[in-house]
Amino acid sequence: MERAKDEEEIAPLVLRDGVEEPIYFRVTDLKQWFYCPRIVYFQFVMPDLRPKTYAMEEGALKHAELRRRGRRWRGLPDGEYRWDVALRSEDLHASGLVDLVIDTGEELVPVDFKDSMKASAHFKMQLAAYGIMLEEAAGRTVERGFVYLLPRRRAEEVKLTARTKAKVRGAFREMLRSVLGETMPPPPKSQAQCVACEYRRFCDDRF
Numbered sequence: 001m002e003r004a005k006d007e008e009e010i011a012p013l014v015l016r017d018g019v020e021e022p023i024y025f026r027v028t029d030l031k032q033w034f035y036c037p038r039i040v041y042f043q044f045v046m047p048d049l050r051p052k053t054y055a056m057e058e059g060a061l062k063h064a065e066l067r068r069r070g071r072r073w074r075g076l077p078d079g080e081y082r083w084d085v086a087l088r089s090e091d092l093h094a095s096g097l098v099d100l101v102i103d104t105g106e107e108l109v110p111v112d113f114k115d116s117m118k119a120s121a122h123f124k125m126q127l128a129a130y131g132i133m134l135e136e137a138a139g140r141t142v143e144r145g146f147v148y149l150l151p152r153r154r155a156e157e158v159k160l161t162a163r164t165k166a167k168v169r170g171a172f173r174e175m176l177r178s179v180l181g182e183t184m185p186p187p188p189k190s191q192a193q194c195v196a197c198e199y200r201r202f203c204d205d206r207f
């Protein structure tokens with residue numbers, strides 16, 4: 001059956017094992033996209049070749065710490081704590097599971113827990129993606145979130161600015177364009193990522 005044009009724009013499809021499926025990126029794909037956009041491209045266009053080294057596994061510390069959910073998390077706002085909130089965005093064509101959403105009564109605040117000593121740029125982008133999804137789900141503006149650094153037991157506030165959200169939207173749009181058009185994106189500027197990359201046999205232009 002022929003799909004209406006506006007429906008196609010809402011839910012573009014990829015062919016997997018002979019079956020058409022709607023494209024939904026994961027929020028964690030953002031990290032890979034900024035590391036090397038080709039990795040996301042290969043994962044979607046050649047899903048059977050996905051090397052294990054790119055599985056996004058969370059650290060043991062995170063799993064152990066988040067079991068203690070009743071505790072008080074220093075530096076986070078008070079409010080109603082909702083753990084493991086599944087989110088999906090038609091706008092971003094993405095889905096994700098945010099560790100925690102705090103409803104303070106005045107605002108919704110996403111929190112991402114990390115086994116890391118610092119809140120790097122890609123963590124902030126992931127948080128902004130959760131913020132956009134929350135806005136879409138709740139119909140409320142989300143202006144800040146927190147990256148909680150587990151080894152330091154420290155909550156870092158991140159302003160979710162219009163500029164950051166625009167960058168996240170732009171990245172997901174680029175991913176979609178690349179996958180739907182089967183257009184291999186350019187490689188990263190540095191070749192450092194390529195040295196141990198299991199997709200390197202597909203990147204002749206890098207070597």
Ligand code: SF4
Nearest residue numbers: 036187194197200203
């Ligand atoms: S070999 Fe380099 S350019 Fe190719 S996918 Fe791997 S990291 Fe990206």
